[in-house]
Amino acid sequence: EIAQGRRVVLRPAEEWDYLSPLLIDWLPHEQMREILAEAHATRIIIEPAIAAIAAKHMTKENLERLGTLLAAMSASEDNPDAYLKLDLDFHMEICRAAQNRRSE
Template identity: 30%
Template sequence: MAEYPGRGLHREVVEQLGLRIVRGDYPPGTRIDVEALEPELKVSKTVVREALRVIREKGLIDSWQKRGTFVTSRDSWKLLDTDVMMWRREARRDDDQLLSDLSQLRNAIEPAAAGLAASHRTPDDLAKLDAAFDAFRQAGENVDRLAAADLDFHLLILAATHNELFVRLDTVVIHALSARNRIQHHPGASWHDPVPDHRAVLEAIRQGSTPIAEAAMQYALRESDQDLTSGEPPLNPGSSDPRRY
């Protein structure tokens, strides 16, 4: 789901209230004193009303007659919403759990996406993937360029599936890579060279081989997960290593 596109005061109030809820300042079940928000945040009733409407759409709050506006239980939250995920990252309360959940979801989504891309990619898709890979390869140790090119590459694979539902899963990839990069780019962190893994995925997609593309992406993600847990490359998978193809 896309982030709330509002600007100015509306956006600021949405972010303030959303972060407070996700951070736990307002635990589930807490009644929100709507009337007090106007003087506290120094905004109009209209701004408060619009912000609460947006937050309600994300499942964080609800309103009942006689009970008023209250924070809902976590199982009502739209956890794949871009803003909710961003607030979870900003709150820094469950970094390990969020990273683990995102990694598991990527492991389910991206190999399948790579396999579909191998079957459905067009010449235009391949040209865009080639450009993204070249930018990734040439980024060297420039952290910002590397992260941007890596994100482009993975999102282009989703696009190359030509399945609009896979494309809508970009939120998962965006936040997973951003959370991973925050850890990997910490001073003292080390990780394996990601270029060979990305090249293997690209070549499998170019060859139109669904099983090899899936295996290549699975291996790339496995190495990425291993970097996060130990900083060491995974054991050589032998003949199953997709980079041999």
């Protein structure tokens, strides 16, 4: 935790945001690789369940937004920053369709 005019406070590792750009730059590459592998393993478990719930509640509007996002992702494959933003939007739309409050 960094605040101007105050000392730096290192919070316990349990409270770290492992996707923070500061932390990603600071952690050793091998440790970051392990963290990303753990996150990916969790994602493989969670995503199919969220998609199944979303499929039950999917509206025409959700489907249209997902189609638009997929088309935009295809068009931006040569722009990693744009693609990642669209990919996040795509996954958040699935969460919205699943009526997951974390997507708001």
